[in-house]
Amino acid sequence: YTYIDGLGLIHPDDQWGENFLLSDLPAGDYLVEATVNGKVYRQNVTVQAGKTSWVEIRTEN
DSSP: OBOBOTTSOBOOOTTTOOSBOOOSOOSEEEEEEEEETTEEEEEEEEEOTTSOOOOOOOOOO
């Protein structure tokens, strides 16, 4: 899920402070990949059963 307004801008959820989520992933190790302005960013994450996992992808200015 993402939180996009009518102008196509992404805003974080007011309570969680995040702006994208996937729910009900099986526990395990994942590689998250995002492409921003043609540059690929990758981050490993371990999802544990019954817990919230966070990934923060910081882009270059």
